[in-house]
Amino acid sequence: MVTGASRGLGRALAEVLAAKGARVALVAREAGPLADVVAQIRGTGGIAHAVIGDVGDKQAAHRIAGQVQGLVGDVGIAIHNASTLGPLPLRLLLDTECEDLAAVLETNLIGPFRLTKIFAGAMALRGAGTIVHLSSDAAVEPYPRWGAYGVSKAAQDHLSRILAAELAETGVRVLAIDPGEMDTKMHADAIPDADRTALQRPKDVAARIVAMIESSTVLTGARLSAPSWTVTP
């Protein structure tokens, strides 16, 4: 399962996983863009299913999980990629409405938590599975104006570590991966005047992340940085 799969890194992750033969459930809010991605993956011989849902909606959690497991079966890899920056342009924390901070936490922290509660239980009994939380350097560095997003990602990093500790020896791996700066809509939303040529392409980052997931040297609880990760033979 890949959330936020209709564009950017989520789309690229779904494409890479499908190209490797995974049955991929793509989760996104908007039906149209999602259908295009699913059709594209199927066109190249991949197995892909569209699940329309908002991870920030409490009522949607079991609907999303039920459709995912109904369509692709037991989930081996759950990638929490969907996230929101909150209102644009990015605001100082003291200018951030409480409701906006709560909404960002709902999508970036509590949404992944709800889905992980569902998927990780089944993974733990089967003794295998990987949960990936897409993080950001904003989780570590206190960038002004990135408050809501940064807080949500820092909390998600810690959620990842605590889950890893609680699920130690169950065979479930829980990872946080910082993909680095990419040429995506989210990046353009946050930094409209960025030099796009200096940014990584989502496709390349997705290939690295999938290689990380496949690597037996990546242990549960790890927080990894995609740009600095090298493929070891």
Add this chain to the structure above:
Amino acid sequence: MKFQRQAIRVVDALRPRGTTIALKADEVSRHAVRLVVVDRARESVRVVAFGELPALLRAGDLVVVNDAATLPASLFGTTARGERFELRLSAPIAGSRLYGVLLGEGDFHVRTEERPTPPRIAAGDRLRIAAIDVVVEQVAGRRVTLVAALSDDELWQQIYAAGVAVQYAHRTEQLPLYAVQTAYAARPWAVEMPSAGRALTWDVLLGLRHAGVQIATLTHAAGLSSTGDDALDRALPWPERYELPAATIEAIEATRARGGRVIAVGTTVVRALESAALEAESRDAPLTLAAGSGIATLRLDPHYRPRIIDGLVSGLHVPGESHFELLSAFAPRSLLVKAIALAAQHNMSGHELGDACLVL
């Protein structure tokens, strides 16, 4: 569903003729479930917190759970003539095919058996269920097979958008989908919750692990407990699909080899494993269970001699119910009646989302 009465009355065989005891039917938080322990060897019954399960089992025992998630199996629709009905799915969704039973108009506030009969339909009829257009492929009484004119993705989307969990008549509010999922639910194959595993929180599951108790899974398509039709209800449970992972069979064999006990969580696990055992016997390979898919056809009764299962976690059931009869295959009836009497004395709940018992 089975526990639609506010209280379940049971004749206590150990009391003077004619006196009854009542088991309440309230929902219990999954963190507060209590367990009646029925100990066959000691011929004793006692009440403990469900969380003590790890201490009640031994290192080397195996607990087998049904990992089926529960579908939003209750959907509403109309015929081409505008008659309203409820469709209750009775089996997993198979491609574009839906299997289920029809009930007449009315919602969950009306007890299933008091609902009006469903509209008459015939093969070839077109129905609209929520936003799903279906063609009736087969009809047998109120049992139907429907074919949806949607892609798989759209069909699943519509079912989760419009469907709700099969409801209890005595609830004032709708039972949400999350309330009928176990902590390890995976593929949505069950149309009613495999509820014996409801109190298996991760605290208990990890506690079992730490106590040296192994845990294995199977997936069993738990079916409806009530169809609104007496004749159909008497034939329940219908044949149900199950899938037995190779790892679970290995775990069962290893458990038997080391003298451990196989503990089933729920009657669906009993049906799946014992059906697989009977299938093995029919191949002249007793106890050599086959991995993969099967159809559970076994109808348990007090005379059934379990081949695989040594113990059972179940909800609380009273004499006369099919689940109680099933329990009689695992323990003497008198001991089970004593257990129910003790449960009543402790004010325990016989609701499907209530308290539980452990037969060892």
